[in-house]
Amino acid sequence: MTKKTGAEILWECLVREGVEVVFGLPGGAIMPVYDAMLYYPVHHVLVRHEQGAAHMADGYARASGKVGVAMTTSGPGATNLVTGIATAMMDSSPIVCITGQVHAHLIGGDAFQETDVTGITLPITKHNFLVTSADEIAEVVREAFYIARSGRPGPVLIDFCKNAQVEEAEFSYPEEISLPGYKPPDHAPLEDLESAVELIEGSERPVILAGHGVLMSNATDALRIFATKTQTPVAMTLLGLGSLPASDPLSLGMMGMHGEAYCNLAIQNADLLLAFGMRFDDRVTANLRTYAPRARKIHVEIDPSEVHKNVEVDVPLVGDLNTVLTDLIPLVDEYDHEEWLGEIEEWRAESQARDILTWPDDGKLYTAHVIRNIWQATNGEAILTTGVGQHQMWSAQYYCLEKPNRLITSGGAGTMGFGLPATIGAWFAQPDQEVWLVDGDGSFQMTQAELSTALQEGANIKIAIMNNRFLGMVRQWQEFFFESRYSGTPLSCPDFVKIGEAHGIPGRRVTETNEVVPAIEFARQTDGPVLLEFLVEKEEAVYPMVPTGADLDKMIRRPIRKQPTAAD
Amino acid sequence: MQITLIALVENKPGVLNRVASLFRRRNFNIESLNVGRTERPDVSRMTIVLDNGTVDARKVEANLYKLVNVIDVQDVTNQPAVTRDLALIKVSATSDQRAEIANLVSIFRARIVDMAPDSVIVEITGTEDKIEGLVELLRPLGILEMVRTGQVAMMRGTASGVRYAPGANGNQVFEKVVG
Numbered sequence: 001m002t003k004k005t006g007a008e009i010l011w012e013c014l015v016r017e018g019v020e021v022v023f024g025l026p027g028g029a030i031m032p033v034y035d036a037m038l039y040y041p042v043h044h045v046l047v048r049h050e051q052g053a054a055h056m057a058d059g060y061a062r063a064s065g066k067v068g069v070a071m072t073t074s075g076p077g078a079t080n081l082v083t084g085i086a087t088a089m090m091d092s093s094p095i096v097c098i099t100g101q102v103h104a105h106l107i108g109g110d111a112f113q114e115t116d117v118t119g120i121t122l123p124i125t126k127h128n129f130l131v132t133s134a135d136e137i138a139e140v141v142r143e144a145f146y147i148a149r150s151g152r153p154g155p156v157l158i159d160f161c162k163n164a165q166v167e168e169a170e171f172s173y174p175e176e177i178s179l180p181g182y183k184p185p186d187h188a189p190l191e192d193l194e195s196a197v198e199l200i201e202g203s204e205r206p207v208i209l210a211g212h213g214v215l216m217s218n219a220t221d222a223l224r225i226f227a228t229k230t231q232t233p234v235a236m237t238l239l240g241l242g243s244l245p246a247s248d249p250l251s252l253g254m255m256g257m258h259g260e261a262y263c264n265l266a267i268q269n270a271d272l273l274l275a276f277g278m279r280f281d282d283r284v285t286a287n288l289r290t291y292a293p294r295a296r297k298i299h300v301e302i303d304p305s306e307v308h309k310n311v312e313v314d315v316p317l318v319g320d321l322n323t324v325l326t327d328l329i330p331l332v333d334e335y336d337h338e339e340w341l342g343e344i345e346e347w348r349a350e351s352q353a354r355d356i357l358t359w360p361d362d363g364k365l366y367t368a369h370v371i372r373n374i375w376q377a378t379n380g381e382a383i384l385t386t387g388v389g390q391h392q393m394w395s396a397q398y399y400c401l402e403k404p405n406r407l408i409t410s411g412g413a414g415t416m417g418f419g420l421p422a423t424i425g426a427w428f429a430q431p432d433q434e435v436w437l438v439d440g441d442g443s444f445q446m447t448q449a450e451l452s453t454a455l456q457e458g459a460n461i462k463i464a465i466m467n468n469r470f471l472g473m474v475r476q477w478q479e480f481f482f483e484s485r486y487s488g489t490p491l492s493c494p495d496f497v498k499i500g501e502a503h504g505i506p507g508r509r510v511t512e513t514n515e516v517v518p519a520i521e522f523a524r525q526t527d528g529p530v531l532l533e534f535l536v537e538k539e540e541a542v543y544p545m546v547p548t549g550a551d552l553d554k555m556i557r558r559p560i561r562k563q564p565t566a567a568d
Numbered sequence: 569m570q571i572t573l574i575a576l577v578e579n580k581p582g583v584l585n586r587v588a589s590l591f592r593r594r595n596f597n598i599e600s601l602n603v604g605r606t607e608r609p610d611v612s613r614m615t616i617v618l619d620n621g622t623v624d625a626r627k628v629e630a631n632l633y634k635l636v637n638v639i640d641v642q643d644v645t646n647q648p649a650v651t652r653d654l655a656l657i658k659v660s661a662t663s664d665q666r667a668e669i670a671n672l673v674s675i676f677r678a679r680i681v682d683m684a685p686d687s688v689i690v691e692i693t694g695t696e697d698k699i700e701g702l703v704e705l706l707r708p709l710g711i712l713e714m715v716r717t718g719q720v721a722m723m724r725g726t727a728s729g730v731r732y733a734p735g736a737n738g739n740q741v742f743e744k745v746v747g
Contacts, residue, residue, distance in 0.1 A: 118582070123590075123593050130582075179636060181577070181633075181636055303634070305633070305634050308627070
């Protein structure tokens with residue numbers, strides 16, 4: 001046994017957890033930790049605002065499957081993390097946040113930069129810890145990482161008192177962890193599996209609802225095998241996109257408020273829903289009273305509190321999705337469901353007639369077209385990060401994913417400003433892959449300070465800003481539901497290309513359709529960060545749209561545009 | 569109608585806050601919540617009584633298991649359990665009312681634990697119904713103060729309460745978990 005300071009023990013443990021990069025910003029209450037960091041093989045990314053640190057850790061976690069780490073000082077440094085932690089909580093993203101705290105003996109005395117951070121983050125973390133002495137830190141770090149990544153993943157916060165950072169303690173790495181109240185479920189009971197098999201046998205119109213859990217449980221292979229064997233079409237949530245390749249004939253694409261019409265119709269007309277690692281969020285169910293009215297429901301879910309939360313189900317299978325599906329596959333028979341799939345194909349054809357991609361070129365620049373061009377240029381294989389709003393929904397609709405873990409976006413929390421920092425985090429996780437950010441002019445401005453982080457780190461990220469001079473999604477709601485009274489949504493924007501240039505980041509502004517592809521190629525051929533600004537149509541809407549509270553199949557559809565004729 | 573749950577939690581600072589915060593966040597309405605030590609120094613025991621107008625026991629149990637420090641949860645509503653509440657009731661009492669109070673107290677097997685010139689303190693232990701019964705009879709005399717501990721509950725013999733949440737710790741016997 002050797003004596004080390006609390007700060008050194010922290011780094012010893014982080015290195016043993018496989019941490020290679022930490023996103024943070026130092027300050028008084030975390031300085032001993034920053035001082036000790038210099039002696040450990042960990043790369044520190046200096047953010048410009050702590051919210052960026054949490055989003056970077058989140059983007060890193062989603063792109064790597066590992067735990068992302070954010071580090072800040074006490075008080076405002078810690079409270080600036082809050083939005084990022086809540087975002088990670090809603091999307092079950094495994095991050096560990098380490099915040100400095102004032103000396104233990106000062107706690108409760110309103111010391112300089114003292115804030116009750118464990119209190120503030122209690123409802124938005126999976127768990128949190130207050131460390132008041134150096135001999136606690138090793139065990140706490142071990143437990144924090146285990147809790148963050150196991151079961152249903154989520155954010156964990158460690159509030160580390162300054163005295164505990166400088167005090168010395170005997171260090172031995174804890175091999176065992178003792179969490180008597182924490183046992184994530186694994187297999188589902190056999191009798192429950194048998195009940196599920198019975199429902200599957202009796203079904204003629206089944207639909208799989210694939211959520212984020214499919215990706216987090218590494219269950220994409222099991223999903224494909226199950227869906228193919230039973231010929232069950234697969235609808236995906238926003239965060240579940242990539243669960244099944246978009247080109248798979250069984251893929252129905254995205255469900256919900258801005259989901260494909262044929263996908264929502266399939267759900268509403270199903271006689272069995274198989275919900276895999278998803279939580280029946282209001283954005284995917286719409287009106288709960290009329291949701292999938294004829295469907296029995298099987299819910300495979302690792303968090304028992306999600307079962308029956310929004311939708312009463314017939315058979316809950318609580319366990320790890322990959323384990324449960326692997327157990328289930330040999331128990332089910334092969335089916336063809338020809339009639340049902342044929343019916344869905346008819347709906348699909350009708351949807352395609354309304355698709356903006358089938359519109360003839362009218363000389364206008366549409367976000368959907370730009371995203372489709374990025375998709376074509378990158379072969380659909382880039383990691384695509386987004387902000388929140390219209391551009392996010394168009395990204396989900398038109399950047400069709402062939403592989404898992406490619407779309408990094410804030411789903412449950414809908415956090416504008418998530419995009420740029422999450423992109424930087426994703427690049428650190430996958431530096432050899434092409435990483436694109438599709439952002440909106442509103443979202444981007446919330447965290448654009450991180451451009452200077454991207455510059456400092458030489459992050460090879462490609463930024464595409466869809467500038468419609470509006471907070472577009474709110475404007476769309478105003479158009480549909482508030483008689484086009486555009487209250488607080490018109491947005492004056494700076495010259496984004498010049499902002500890029502001010503950071504030493506090359507860029508191009510695109511206003512014409514024929515400039516789109518060359519600009520994308522310019523970005524791809526240029527090493528390091530590039531910023532493209534697309535001046536897109538101002539008042540285009542995302543279709544289809546299910547208004548809040550409406551039935552899932554009562555969608556506002558894109559009007560069918562007639563092909564131009566000689567008379568036009 | 570009320571539901572009564574027994575939760576075993578790790579005896580660590582802040583666990584009560586976590587439970588209370590969870591109930592507030594999920595909009596569960598607490599009727600009473602009692603926390604105390606157990607036969608094991610590392611485990612605390614909560615008896616939680618909720619109004620089930622908006623929530624059922626299964627949902628509360630599943631949510632409690634989201635807390636890392638919660639070891640075991642059982643639903644003892646309508647189960648063979650002993651439930652007790654303790655109340656101290658300060659009643660306005662002149663010397664000629666004391667006999668009436670003493671009479672009521674003995675019928676309810678309560679006790680007078682303090683006597684002042686113009687008041688007495690009655691201590692009663694029992695089920696909620698029994699305490700409510702005495703309170704109603706004492707009310708006309710003038711209740712000056714009342715304090716109640718909230719319910720505590722324990723299953724009779726070797727019986728155990730209902731554990732719902734499939735796959736959570738509810739599937740495991742307490743001894744196996746804490747062991």
